[in-house]
Amino acid sequence: MERAFQAGSAFHEVMESAREDLATAASEVLFGLGEELAGEALVDSPVGHTVLSEYLPEDLGGFEAVSRDGAREEFFDFAVSLASADYENASGVTVEIGIADLGAIPAILSEDFLERWDIHVNEESARGWELTTEFRGYRAFEEFRRSRETDGRGRAEILWIIEERFAVFLEGRDVTIDEMHDLIDRFDVEGLARMRGREGR
Template identity: 35%
Template sequence: MTLRFLVLALAFSLTACGGDDVSTDEVQETGAPSTAFGRAAQGMGALKDMADQMEESANTAPAEPVNHRVLAEVLPEEAAGFPQASTEGESQSMGGAFSISQRSAVYETEGEDGQITVEVMDLGGLPSVAMFGAPWAMMDVDKETDTTYERTITYQGQRGYRKYDTERRRGELSALIENRYLVKVSGRDVEDAQMEEALQAVDTRRLASMKDEGRPAS
């Protein structure tokens, strides 16, 4: 049974889900189809696209992750008005099976409410980035309550995900760059617009330019 078949098989259980599309650098939502048929058609199309992406990923040689010190260079000194308070990173090899590199930074102002954490991970050494590093990349999500929302998006042409709790003022905004670099913004005591601003401060274009870094020549 191929990976492509497994993903397409999810269509029968996931076609009721909708997704949001963003066509600019900023995170903007568009309406989901209003009918069940429209949502099903959208879901089937999205699953086919994901199957194509995962099949391509499965046929691509794993990459040696870039050092976490390189990832530190794409993190901003300031995010949504908060200065960078601390940073840490690591590069690990899991018993030779796969490797991963990660760098994160915390942004906050001493004595004031609000904190943003930005994390960048190089998942190029994983056998399937979508399956193991960003599961939301495998499906469309569109959930909403009176105080929360959770949905998949497109950010600068890349697959993304966001969720936010208006009551607790907490949330997450992520983007998967070139099916390799996962950028995740987490916010506490902040507005969702501040998380957008923090994501836009990350040098995602540089990450995109390193999509083949450490990958064996074909």
């Protein structure tokens, strides 16, 4: 359980920190998992953050991008690329969507790695839930905390792992879980998946 908590905390730190400092978020996850990194990486170098930004369109299901950020950094001899965009709809609901390319880090998002760390969550209370789930064929970790019991709105975070290489994270406040799932349905996951073996420059 301790190993699962460490891994879960590291992934959670990516979502929590990405808005303020993408590079710091990457360093935190690598520091937390550094001793477990072994084996072969999918690629020698991640794609650039500008490539990742192409999967964060200006409009996504009624949410418009209002700001963007990106970084490519190296930590512990590993390179990481991250891109994020803040989205807002006509009702003022905001959601951040980010993509991290962790393909140059050995085995960090592989099924064997996740199983070995025993990263499975299924907890529910009156305030919300945390669970391990699947969207469009890929594993995801979802957390929702209700702020208004009457309309089902609250704070939602989703970490979605694509092709054992890309970590897509979504964070919304005063949002419904249906709105978050609709964004996932509209995301170009097929395009991102096709980059599984693509080398960066």
